[in-house]
Amino acid sequence: MLERSLSLPGAVGLIVGFVVGGSIFVxxxxxxxxxxxxxxxxxxxxxxxxxxxxxYLIQIGGALPVTGSNYIAVTRWVSPSxxxxxxxxxxxxxxxxxxxxxxxxxxxxxxxxxxxxITLNAVAVIVFFGIVNWFGSKLFEKIQIAMMxxxxxxxxxxxVGGILNADxxxxxxxxxxxxxxx
Numbered sequence: 001m002l003e004r005s006l007s008l009p010g011a012v013g014l015i016v017g018f019v020v021g022g023s024i025f026v027x028x029x030x031x032x033x034x035x036x037x038x039x040x041x042x043x044x045x046x047x048x049x050x051x052x053x054x055x056y057l058i059q060i061g062g063a064l065p066v067t068g069s070n071y072i073a074v075t076r077w078v079s080p081s082x083x084x085x086x087x088x089x090x091x092x093x094x095x096x097x098x099x100x101x102x103x104x105x106x107x108x109x110x111x112x113x114x115x116x117x118i119t120l121n122a123v124a125v126i127v128f129f130g131i132v133n134w135f136g137s138k139l140f141e142k143i144q145i146a147m148m149x150x151x152x153x154x155x156x157x158x159x160v161g162g163i164l165n166a167d168x169x170x171x172x173x174x175x176x177x178x179x180x181x182x
Contacts, residue, residue, distance in 0.1 A: 005136075005137045005138065006137055006141055007141065009141075009145055010137070010141035010144065010145060012148075013141070013144040013145040013147070013148040014141075014144050016148050016151070016152075017144050017147055017148050017151065018097065018101075020148070020151045020152075020155070024151075024155070026100055026101060026103070026104030027100075034177070035175075035176075035177070036173070036174070036175070036176040036177070037170070037171040037172070037173075037174050037176075038174050038175050057070070060073050070086065070087075070090070071083050071086065071087050074086045098126065099122070099126075102122040102123075102125040102126045103118070103122045105121075105122070105125045106118045106119075106121030106122035106124075106125055109121050109125075
């Protein structure tokens, strides 16, 4: 059985850091380029299935309060092969998410480390956090909580600043890719 060593703030910091790191800091520039002023609508619509997925995970965790409850639920209620497929999909998603966040972090570091390839920066980020995790979850937890606090503070600063300086004139066309389609 796995040791439960993360505190509630540590677990929240881990999940918020994963979601914030992947969706807001890494994907926003790309998504803003694709959607334009309707980016907030895209985020709002994507929150709908995320809420249902979260409710499912909360219910599974409550019904089967054991390590690996998602796997156990799927293998018992659907089939063992579906449980394996579900676990593999989760593993692939985690690895892909970590690579995406490492790449985004490396792109943010690139201006401060000129001449170093972004790929090397991304690998260094993964190795650094792997070493931090190797030294124990308590150190990892402290770093993750600090990073989450910085993320939230930055989002509040930019969010409030953006709202206070919003220019409605640049919000048109609201759906730039939909213009001229019949």
